[in-house]
Amino acid sequence: MALPDALPAPRVPDPMTAPSLRWGILGTGWIADKFTQALQAHTRQKVVAVGSRSQSGADRFAQRFDLPAAVGSYDDLVQRDDVDVIYVATPHNHHHEDALRAIGAGKHVLVEKPIALNAAQARDIAAAAARADVMAMEALWTMFLPKFDIVRQLLANGVLGRIHTVFADHGQHFEGDHRILRRDLAGGPTLDLLTYPVAFANWVLGAPREVLARTTWTPNGEVTGQTSVLLMQDDGAQAMLHSSVLSRTPTAAAICGEDAMIAFDPDFYVPAGFTVSDNAGASLRHDEPEVAHTGGLHYQAAQLAWCIAAGERSCTIRPLEESIQTMVILDEARRQIGEIYPEEQ
Template sequence: MKTIRWGILGLGKIAHSFASDVALVEGSEVYAVASRSQEKADRFGATYSASKCYNSYEQLAKDPNVDAVYIATPHVRHHQDTLLCLKHKKAVLCEKPFAMNRSQVEEMITTAQANDTLLMEALWTRFMPHFKFVKEELASGRYGAVKTLTADFCFEADFNPEGRLFNKALGGGSLLDIGIYPIFCALALLGKPDSFEAKAKIGKTGVDEEIEMTFKYNSGTTAFLNSSIVKQTPSTATLVCDNGILVLNSRFHQTDKITSILEGNKIEHDFAYTGKGYYFEIEHFANLLRENQKESPLMSFEFSRQLISMLDEVRTRIDLHYEV
């Protein structure tokens, strides 16, 4: 098995979780890391035994020994950092949201195709066992049609106007950071809505601190979705179907517990995993690279287009615009 040598751009909290899980994946290693601060790069690199620690993203992108790059920079940098790596023929796993808008995503996809290089949006929930189970259960038909999906992702963040969550210049707000998860859940399980409603609370820094969305489907299905960075909720997802109920327990995007109720029988399903939960997307991406694939069948370009388009439409509806 070929060892995939990973490079990591952006060394914040999520990069630590990703790097620690790389060590759990057979045939993957953290080879190079990059930060604008050499001290930060050296410290991060020492923690995860990286061979190279760079103080520029371009240096990492040019390193001939790097096979794949995980992009964990702020949202507003995803587009430019992805293009940089693709133009140096590096396979790119870019953290969600893929970019700030549909046009940026299209350029990323076009660049990947022009360079014959693998590109995938890193929305880890799609690859986790609990989510695969839910998709399979719904596809089995045993639960009947979905009547409602209720999904929330909310937490009370420490207010820092310069931090990434509240700083509009960094693509802050609840929608792009965590509201993307309930939307992803609806799109992946129910498809694109036929109509939707959205309302938001815009905070003093100009970002959406809270957002509520209702997706409506001509089939009669309704999805109630919300996110917030100023209040705490259980962050669960519940599917009420004609014949039963499926509950993705807290926090639904990374849970290892699913509750199913079918024909009066309640079952607790355990999907315990080792590490932070990034293992599954890392393994999937590494296998795609070994197989010389250019696109993921589980997180396809078409799905990423659909997701960013939905985010764009919601932002337009709540009159939230970023300078990009």
Template sequence: MAMFSDVVRRFSNSDIPTPDLLDPASVPSLRWGILGAGDIADVFIDTLKKHTQQRVVAIASKTPGKAATLAQKYGVDQTFDSYEALCDQNAIDVIYIATLPHTHLADALIAINSGKHVLIEKPSTIRAADAKVLYEAAAKAGVFAMEAMWSRYLPQASIMRKIVAQGLLGDISLIQVDFGQDNRAIARLWLPEASITQDMGIYPIAFTEQVLGLPKKITATGQLHNARSEAMASAVFEYESGARAVVTASGYSHIPTRASVSGSEGVLEVDAPFFTPSGLTLKEAVFNGTGPHWKDSTGVVGHEGLCYQANYLASYVSQGLLESPFHTHAQTIAIIGIGEEIRRQIGVEL
């Protein structure tokens, strides 16, 4: 729309769809084992207890005493200092891979080869080729495997899918999305095998893929932390439709961490941080447009939003699925491949 156009599509609260919410009581209560006992494992177990009927029955860590400490905090009976020992337990249905990204492939294969379903913390792997090996192994073993791209299972993601599917935005021309924090004090993000693009930038990349699919062209620039690690990256994606997406990820700078989807009829803005339970606004497509705002009122806040993916996983397993319809194996591999290409263009030694 032109800046001063008189022909504008106005939106009201009734235009914002109701999100699809999965009742935790409607899915099987699976028995979970956790590989890794770091911060993300702690957050995951906490939200399972608060917002699901899923049961954590065992934790394994290679660091002496770490599994026992986390188990004591949440009343988990079984602990192991070996991933193989945990995965060999018959009374476990699914394994959450909560280890460092560069070990995900090896760790997930232990679970898969033990016949266990797996939820792999994102990124599934740093390299697309490794992700392909992982998900092909799961499919061959006949077990369910899913990357923990938890943002796809949030209430606001359901609303966004409906808004796009209903064509409320018209022809989509531009996505802008970013995620940045000054994380220089977090040692794991700067290991030689780590990646800011794959660990943090995967959220913006996945957001664009959910709306526009895969780009035909990627143009990236950035700043290196060292020869094998990037400090920040920014990229423009171009699509067959003519649409563009601008994505930025930084481990050096705090940036808004918002997302927007601009179309010929409307603009969708997702509140910061866009990948956690937040809110969204559906605006008319004019300069300084306004429109109705939806706010998440479920009471699930911040990283408690990890609970949604666990409920969906239990539902998918009960249906006999081997992958998530919202985040397929092919999509997972392709998104990691985009991150890999961004890293290549900015000069990271892969």
């Protein structure tokens, strides 16, 4: 198939047009900060309260963003009548507990990725949300970015032809006592960085027939340092994925088809450009500002608001089934490399 004359336009509506919900922020770390910035700058969503493990921590966050309410208890946050939806921004090994806390209070919930430590916990969240008739969604912001809707259309239209290979990588260098190096916070690259390549490959290719994983541990043996994963599909397609907390890596990605290839600029999972090229050398280019988290995290919040306003309990862009399948792949990779989190012992 020849390349189209031009790339399709993204179909993502303006987030400013999304119905306004009242948000409670559960957790006050780095990602909570970026998420709140994005909502206040790019949407009509109302961040009305923040909850922390300490009143002083909640007060500092609320003051920084001029929020109406700050509470020093997660339970007090989810019980508030003026909150419609909870954004869970606690460490990975608290996502399950805190998501269930919000769902149990009858609140919709957006859970920062990964949705849980493992597939069993992810299924537990999905089941609890279904029983409570609330919306639960994983905050894998990449899938909601406009550039990925362009890619979604290219794949649906068969522009690449049969997909043979997916490449994806995500590596960063960390030192000292960063949370990603701490075993007690479910550290290592698997849940934090590898989630992006695995979710990306699963989105393009579907559930794999076979998972092969190998790892190198950090020098102190506290957490895994870098992990490579090979996914094999029934039709022979492969995904070659890598993540590392030991060194910076290209953090690039590609989808390689029989007729054409999409090559993503680094960092592939954030707002940035990509090139589509065919076997004859023709190419199409998509460029956009590299605005990172504060310019991109709001798309997932707007999508959640549209779903809730429509009475939906599942998001077609990132349904819970795909979040669970990502965890199934990561579970098998961890089984092979012997990575067990303290909560699983």
